[in-house]
Structure formats: C-alpha cells, structure tokens
Amino acid sequence: MVVNRLILMCAMLFTLSLNAQTFTANREKFVKEFQASLTEFGKGEFHDFAKKTLPQMLLESSEFPEAYFTKMVETCNLMVTKKLKPYPEIYQYVFSVASLIKGKQSAASFQAWHSSVDKLLDNKNIKKFVIIIFYIRI
Numbered sequence: 001m002v003v004n005r006l007i008l009m010c011a012m013l014f015t016l017s018l019n020a021q022t023f024t025a026n027r028e029k030f031v032k033e034f035q036a037s038l039t040e041f042g043k044g045e046f047h048d049f050a051k052k053t054l055p056q057m058l059l060e061s062s063e064f065p066e067a068y069f070t071k072m073v074e075t076c077n078l079m080v081t082k083k084l085k086p087y088p089e090i091y092q093y094v095f096s097v098a099s100l101i102k103g104k105q106s107a108a109s110f111q112a113w114h115s116s117v118d119k120l121l122d123n124k125n126i127k128k129f130v131i132i133i134f135y136i137r138i
Contacts (some may be wrong), residue, residue, distance in 0.1 A: 023076045027058045037086035047093050072097050092133050
C-alpha cells in the first residue's frame with residue numbers, strides 16, 4: 001500500500017515537471033514559446049505585446065542585444081523553476097526588459113536593474129519579486 005502511494009506520488013511529480021514551460025535560447029522559438037505560454041490568459045494588452053512588439057524587437061530589428069536576450073531567457077527559465085506564472089509575472093519581466101531596451105537605457109542601467117532582479121529571485125520570499133516586478137513599471 002505504501003509502495004503504491006509512493007509510486008503514484010513520483011508519477012505525479014514527474015508529470016508536473018514535464019508540464020513546466022521552459023524557454024529556448026533561439027529567438028524565433030522563444031517568441032513562439034512565450035506566445036504559447038500566454039494563450040490560456042485570453043487577449044488584452046499583453047497579447048498585443050507578445051504578438052506584435054516582442055517579435056518585431058527580437059526578429060526584425062537589431063535593437064535587442066544578444067547578451068540581453070540570453071540573460072532574459074535564463075531568467076525566464078529560473079522564474080519557471082520558482083513556479084512563477086507566465087502571466088503576469090514572466091510577462092511583466094519580459095515587458096520590463098523590452099521597455100528598458102526601447103527606452104534606450106544604458107548597459108550599466110540594464111545591468112543594475114537586472115542585478116536587483118537577480119537578488120530578488122534569489123530570495124526565499126519570492127513575493128517581494130512579484131510585488132516589485134508587477135507594480136513598478138518601467
């Protein structure tokens with residue numbers, strides 16, 4: 001009886017880990033994965049960003065530096081492991097990165113901002129990150 005429950009729990013944990021969305025470090029795939037992660041949340045302002053603005057920035061222009069993209073993918077995947085939701089948390093983070101780039105913030109400014117993001121994600125209390133990323137718009 002105990003063995004059956006243990007097997008069932010392991011199977012459930014394995015299934016849950018398969019359902020966790022991860023993001024690829026390929027720009028075209030990232031855009032598709034990001035859009036797919038938001039589909040269950042309907043349409044709205046975030047939908048326009050995911051379908052129009054982000055693909056244009058990542059695929060049709062050179063304004064999004066490769067180093068920023070790599071860091072963004074790593075952070076999105078870390079957020080997935082921390083069980084943050086695609087919307088609003090991951091969306092808001094990606095939107096913030098894009099806003100920093102569109103606002104032509106310096107590399108030093110981006111690095112300082114991202115250092116704060118990294119520290120907040122390293123905290124055991126992830127709620128601080130959620131509050132800051134959601135309520136402080138760039």
